[in-house]
Amino acid sequence: MLALFGLIFGALLAILLRPTVPQDLSRYVAMAVVAAIDSALGGVRAHLERTFNDRVFVIAFVLNAAVAIFLVWIGDQLATGDALATGVVVVFGVRIFQNLAAVRRRVFGG
Amino acid sequence: MHRRASLALAGVFVVLGFLVVTSAQTTRVGLKAAEPRKAQLISLIQQRRSQVADLDQAVRQLRSDTVAAQHEATEQGQQDKEEARRVQQLSELAGTTALKGRGLVVKLSDSDKATSSVQNPGAYRIHDTDIQLVVNALFDAGAEAVSVNGSRLVATTPIRAAGGTIVVNFRPLTPPYTVNAIGADKNAFQKSDIVKRFGRWEKLFGLGFKVKAQTVTVPSYTGRVAISTAQPVGTGGSP
Numbered sequence: 001m002l003a004l005f006g007l008i009f010g011a012l013l014a015i016l017l018r019p020t021v022p023q024d025l026s027r028y029v030a031m032a033v034v035a036a037i038d039s040a041l042g043g044v045r046a047h048l049e050r051t052f053n054d055r056v057f058v059i060a061f062v063l064n065a066a067v068a069i070f071l072v073w074i075g076d077q078l079a080t081g082d083a084l085a086t087g088v089v090v091v092f093g094v095r096i097f098q099n100l101a102a103v104r105r106r107v108f109g110g
Numbered sequence: 111m112h113r114r115a116s117l118a119l120a121g122v123f124v125v126l127g128f129l130v131v132t133s134a135q136t137t138r139v140g141l142k143a144a145e146p147r148k149a150q151l152i153s154l155i156q157q158r159r160s161q162v163a164d165l166d167q168a169v170r171q172l173r174s175d176t177v178a179a180q181h182e183a184t185e186q187g188q189q190d191k192e193e194a195r196r197v198q199q200l201s202e203l204a205g206t207t208a209l210k211g212r213g214l215v216v217k218l219s220d221s222d223k224a225t226s227s228v229q230n231p232g233a234y235r236i237h238d239t240d241i242q243l244v245v246n247a248l249f250d251a252g253a254e255a256v257s258v259n260g261s262r263l264v265a266t267t268p269i270r271a272a273g274g275t276i277v278v279n280f281r282p283l284t285p286p287y288t289v290n291a292i293g294a295d296k297n298a299f300q301k302s303d304i305v306k307r308f309g310r311w312e313k314l315f316g317l318g319f320k321v322k323a324q325t326v327t328v329p330s331y332t333g334r335v336a337i338s339t340a341q342p343v344g345t346g347g348s349p
Contacts, residue, residue, distance in 0.1 A: 002116045002117070002119065002120040003116070003119045003120050003122075003123045004123070005120065006119070006120030006121065006122070006123035006124040006127070007123040007124070007126060007127040008127065009124050009127065010123060010124035010125060010126060010127025010128035010129075010131075011127035011128070011130065011131045012127075013124070013127075013128055014127065014128045014129075014130075014131035014132050014135070015131055018135065019132050019135075020135070020136065020139060021132060021133070021136040023136075023140050023143070026133065026136045026137065026140060029129065029132060029133045029136060030133050030137075032129055033126070033129045033130050033133050036122070036125065036126045036129055036130075037126065037130075039122065039126075040119075040122055040123055040126050043118075043119050043122060044119070047116075047119060052119075054114055054117075054118035057118055057119070057122065058118055058121075058122065061122050061125075
């Protein structure tokens, strides 16, 4: 419940503050969002599985986002185009669905 | 423990929500920023298109100008040709070109008789006045170009004597004297006084005088043709 309030609070904060990100960096922010969604769902899953460790969770959240951004940045530097960024998105996408499936199983049983 | 975990989760979700909205907003701002640029590009394209149309028009204009200029140049060429022909005619008249045509050759020579008459030795020689009279008669007979011993007669040519020597165009001549005259009619020339007189003198003093109708060549005048003092009087302003 608190998590849901946090989500809404963060969204409201962003709407009110209207932070702007330079166009060049918008791709990295998007990638961080994908990583963050994965981490959040992972956190929810761990919470439901009672294996939640707040330190691991926060570190994982920051680290996932950081590595995702780093990979995209490396991809840009190596001129692989969007290949590496696509790879990162795919990996996080798969993980998101896996975490979502685990949460679903935990909540609805199965 | 549970409470801390919830707080951490909530904190992460705050960040997550913040990031999502920020990213979405950034994308929207980027799209919005692209819009005036798009309009700018469209107006730029339209502007360039009208510029291209203007340039096309200019090219067409220049093409037609070129054609007109070529026409003009051709006409100019025609004028030049006419001008060249005029120059040719004038130079023929002025004597700066060699000419060829049917005419007369008059040969005059001093008498080969011994000058027995001491009282009038000049009667056995051809004088400058003889040449003058012959040339005048030739012109009277329709001569268009005349040369004496290869010296072309022009408007400023003097025929005079320096001592016993005949000088034409300031060039001393050596006898015999050959006068070439293009266009002179033999019959008309034969009727002239000087020819009649020479007929008598031929017998009296033994002066050589032969007239022959043939194709003759008159060389070009080699002296200076430029006139420095004389100026043409305006065509309408003759006194």
